[in-house]
Amino acid sequence: MKSILPLILSLLFLQIPLMAQKPPNWTRVYTFDDSFIDMDSSRLTKNGDIVQATFRWIFEKPGTFNENPKIKYRTRSEVFEFDCREKRFRLNEFTLIDSEGKVVLFGGLGPVPEWSYVPAGSIIQKLYMPACDLANPQKLSPQDRELIRARQFASRFAARLDRAKDFDPLVKEFFAPNYLAGYLREQHTNWLFNLNRDTAAKATRAELRRFHVAMLNAVYLVGSYMTLKYQSAAEDSLPVEQQIPPDVIRLIDNHSYTANFRRARVGYDHLADNIDTLGRLRSYTDLLERIALLWRSHLVETTTVQSRDPRSGESSDIGEPRVRSCKSECFGLPAGTKLFAVNIAVFGLQLAEINGQMKIVSVGEPDHRP
Numbered sequence: 001m002k003s004i005l006p007l008i009l010s011l012l013f014l015q016i017p018l019m020a021q022k023p024p025n026w027t028r029v030y031t032f033d034d035s036f037i038d039m040d041s042s043r044l045t046k047n048g049d050i051v052q053a054t055f056r057w058i059f060e061k062p063g064t065f066n067e068n069p070k071i072k073y074r075t076r077s078e079v080f081e082f083d084c085r086e087k088r089f090r091l092n093e094f095t096l097i098d099s100e101g102k103v104v105l106f107g108g109l110g111p112v113p114e115w116s117y118v119p120a121g122s123i124i125q126k127l128y129m130p131a132c133d134l135a136n137p138q139k140l141s142p143q144d145r146e147l148i149r150a151r152q153f154a155s156r157f158a159a160r161l162d163r164a165k166d167f168d169p170l171v172k173e174f175f176a177p178n179y180l181a182g183y184l185r186e187q188h189t190n191w192l193f194n195l196n197r198d199t200a201a202k203a204t205r206a207e208l209r210r211f212h213v214a215m216l217n218a219v220y221l222v223g224s225y226m227t228l229k230y231q232s233a234a235e236d237s238l239p240v241e242q243q244i245p246p247d248v249i250r251l252i253d254n255h256s257y258t259a260n261f262r263r264a265r266v267g268y269d270h271l272a273d274n275i276d277t278l279g280r281l282r283s284y285t286d287l288l289e290r291i292a293l294l295w296r297s298h299l300v301e302t303t304t305v306q307s308r309d310p311r312s313g314e315s316s317d318i319g320e321p322r323v324r325s326c327k328s329e330c331f332g333l334p335a336g337t338k339l340f341a342v343n344i345a346v347f348g349l350q351l352a353e354i355n356g357q358m359k360i361v362s363v364g365e366p367d368h369r370p
Contacts, residue, residue, distance in 0.1 A: 026056070027134075028155070030126045031318065034060040037123075039130060046135040049085040052092070053131040054078070062099055074099045084132035088115040089124055121320070143323065150321040150340035150351050153358040158318060158344040165224075165296050167216045171209070176352070176359040180208050182331030183362070191362055196276045203278060211281060214288035216347075216363060221295040223346035228299070245298050251290055257283040319343035319366075321351075331361040341367055 065071035073096035
């Protein structure tokens with residue numbers, strides 16, 4: 001059987017939790033695949049431009065202390081001082097805590113360390129920016145504050161998507177009100193995947209929204225499932241019958257869309273064809289919705305088996321926002337509008353501030369340009 005996984009994924013990438021309950025004093029500042037960092041906003045102090053902040057770094061699995069491998073810990077508590085004017089930092093003290101909550105090492109109370117400059121793009125910068133922003137927001141540059149807002153917005157959206165596993169209830173809250181109209185006005189990129197532009201122009205907004213949500217759900221669910229289920233090259237090389245849930249294959253084979261548009265007796269190339277009539281659009285959307293329904297159940301089962309740590313709160317796949325601007329009108333927004341590009345999970349988002357609120361204006365494949 002010809003592998004349908006590359007075809008489904010190439011189709012989905014064509015042309016392209018509510019926040020977990022946390023103690024009230026802790027604010028999430030960064031999340032990795034196997035750990036996360038919180039800041040204790042209640043212990044934030046400042047003296048002029050100097051801010052002192054306490055962070056806790058919690059790991060999924062215990063680690064070892066570099067200077068003494070016999071010391072194992074799961075939580076690292078750190079007290080930093082930041083010079084918000086000069087963009088400098090120093091680590092005043094740290095505490096290592098094991099899986100049972102016992103302190104296994106304390107470092108600090110010695111000579112005051114020297115200041116170091118905050119390296120751009122470093123983990124220290126990810127701690128410095130929210131600490132200085134909360135303590136003294138006027139000390140951050142306007143662009144720093146915009147980048148913080150964009151990343152926080154993307155983190156909220158990713159967390160909500162991770163919990164709902166469905167774009168439909170999130171569109172009204174997170175997307176620009178007329179984002180579909182903005183898609184139709186774009187001439188250089190077809191943001192509606194494999195939907196023919198002429199057919200898109202004839203469809204109602206309700207039909208376009210339903211198709212777009214179905215496609216985004218399929219992208220998200222397939223990508224998330226494959227990432228969780230097959231995490232090694234050996235697993236990824238399994239026969240397609242062992243990678244794709246059998247009920248998904250049966251659904252595709254038996255759906256009316258396949259009966260009407262499959263060009264050969266076997267194969268799935270028809271899934272990547274242009275959608276060139278309204279009837280084909282409606283049938284294709286129905287197929288995507290049914291695929292998403294099945295794959296969502298498999299993703300929930302896989303997530304349960306993987307026993308993901310509920311304390312992580314946010315999605316771990318949040319890229320650092322990058323600022324661009326519309327050289328001419330884009331997405332129905334005037335020339336010069338700032339766009340914030342940020343990758344989450346299997347998507348690349350573009351955000352813009354509309355009427356004082358950050359909103360999503362486009363969703364496509366991840367953008368890895370510098």
